[in-house]
Amino acid sequence: MLTRRGTSVGIGSAVAAGAGRLFGMGELLVLALAGIALISGSVVWTRTRRIRLRIQRSVQPARVHAGGKARVQLVLTNLGGHAPLLQLTDPVTGTLGARLGVGPLLAAERLSTSYLLPTQRRGRLEIGSAEVDVVDPLGLARTRVGEGPRTMLVVYPATQTLAPPRLARGPEPLGLAADVHTLQRIGEDFYALRDYTAGDDVRRIHWPSTARLGRPMVREDEVPRRSRVTVVLDTRSTAFDAGPLIDERFELAVSAAASVVLASATRHDPLRLLTVAGADTGFVTSGEGLAQVFDHLADVSTSAQGSLRSTLAAAAATAVGAVVVVLGGTVFDAARDAEAISAAGSRTSSMTVIRVCRPGDALPAGGPGVVDISTLAELGPKWAAAQTSSQANAVST
Template identity: 40%
Template sequence: MPTKRGWMLAGSSVVLALIGRLLGLVELYVLATAAAVLVMVAAVWVRRGRCQMVGTRSLHPPRVHAGQPCRVELTVRNPSGRRSPLMWARDPFDGGRRSARFLLAPLDPAEVARAAYRLPSERRGIFTLGPLQLERRDPFGLATSSATAAAPTRFTVYPQVDPITCPPPARGGHQSGAGDPRSFLGQRGEDFYTLRSYDEGDDLRRVHWPATARSGDLLIRQEEALWQGGVTVAVDLRRTVQSPSSLERALSAAASVVSAASLQGSPVRLVTSAGVDSGTRSGPGHLDTMLTRLAEAAITQSGDLARTVTMLADQRTGGSLVVVTTTSASRTDLGEVAQLRRWFGPIILVLLEADGASGKRLPEAAGPVPGDLTTVRVSTKVPFAVTWAQTVSRNTRSDPRPVRARGSAGAQR
């Protein structure tokens, strides 16, 4: 296929031919013919010189948090029986807005070439990397021929995670106990509760072999502190309360909470005002699922916080609840969250400073917070981890009982 330069030369040959006809100059006819022939020869040359190449791409690691490095390794092999021509390798990223380019030297049969580069990971999201294109051009740059050497690869950038403490657990005797049948199953963290599917990273010592033999699937004993009820994280994605900048801070806060709770070994559930519900589970596989949901989250025109609150009240799962929203939330929104106090133990309300609220007192911007809630007010000038540590530690200082840490090998990135 002609390049931009090739099309310009072909157009010039037509113009020269027309001028030569008007002026009767044979020399212009000769130049027009030579230009047209050169473009055609270049197109035939790049097509006849094509060589089928096989490429592979590997990401290390395939999933990162925002700001963390990711290395891409490319391998190109010549499986044909003849020497490959000089080619350019192009690996597009972010919908083709950015790409990595390499000059690929000629390869002998069965020879392998390798290259590597680093991916930008400043923005969270799920991106498509590739396909890897190999291009051959003629020496004059008039025509090009491309072929796909490697299929696209998905690259996931999780929201940034701050190191914070796990939300305080719901101690026995909180108001949701009467409606939560799990509260009658035992009062020890090692009590057997149920079986669940194996997730990568789970301790193989917890495999329930009789049940595994009967079902044919690897099943794990769920031995969580179920009277504790786990942790539920609700994220407000409505356009009325979120802006692009506040959304990133809200998703980072939610990712920090679910990561801290998962690494503690607690069962975790992620819900959003857009209708996302991860279910309540534990383990590194479930953590990856929740972080992926946060990576692809976006501001929604629709969505209803009241509907999310109603769903949580109807299910009465108990445990700790963390609600992430901004100071643009109305008093009605905060009142609906406060009504969940009868079904959950501690409720932590994370209020992020909305855009344009700098310099205002956060209590006035958000209105008085009703109910017995622990409110973490996060300004744009103070990191979330600092505010969380100050607020949560102050509200849990009266309870000296430590939270038992459970192993979650492989979940920490």
């Protein structure tokens, strides 16, 4: 295979040969033959190299938030004889990929090289497979001598540092207790029964009561169950006004949802992610469950399917704790959405609504638990103010 330089020399040789025959100039014919001879020699030289390479790749870290640093580490091991100058190409989704010059390598020599990945936007970056070509000394021809494995980098949404959502104590078992540590000293004696909800430990099902009542019942101990957080993400395409900035507004909504998820995870709350399109992670805690939530946020996109009312009803039906709704600020039917939010809010102990809008948008006035943002930087202070206001209202009532 010819390189760009080799292709240029080949085209020049062909033009020189044509001009030499046309004008009867022997010098041009000699020049053309010299170019063809160089190309032929380079092709033969690269194809006769006996090179065996082993390519290993690692990505650190395998998951990163947008804007974070992720580095690809490549290790090339020469399993054959002396290797001349090599050209390594590592394709990366959505980019031109990485092109690196490597070598020469002695027999059994190992060489490590690395490069940074673009992580400005959330999503998945597929890396590889790496291709290594041997290039002749003149840079006219190349021959592939090795290929490496494929690797995936998951880029999570950008986030802001937030305080965990405020949790009303009323609906929680022993919710009036002011201190978790005090409750832990009480013990784990049997306390009460309640209906089973998604995410409960099946080992706490009280089978005699379940058989008697005909529905799953769960034992409640005096050690309080941690309050739950449900995050509802609006994915309706009508909720984000059409135009060149629709992607930016939806990305802001996803980042706001991810920020709430991350804040809840720092308190080790069982949390659940619902999207209007119908996705439901169920209640998860730390570890792989939390990684699955962020993996979904890395892939989520807008959809023409789904109903905000039914999604909020599902959240309110099993929500014990806080519900946070991330809503597109420009909606097709604002009145119906406000009604759905109000109905769901009346059945939950704590609800906060984050509305994503454009700068200068005049949205209907929201209550103390409504946060309007047009940039991610606004989320932190406005979230803190809304949580403080909601807590003050809860105390006053």
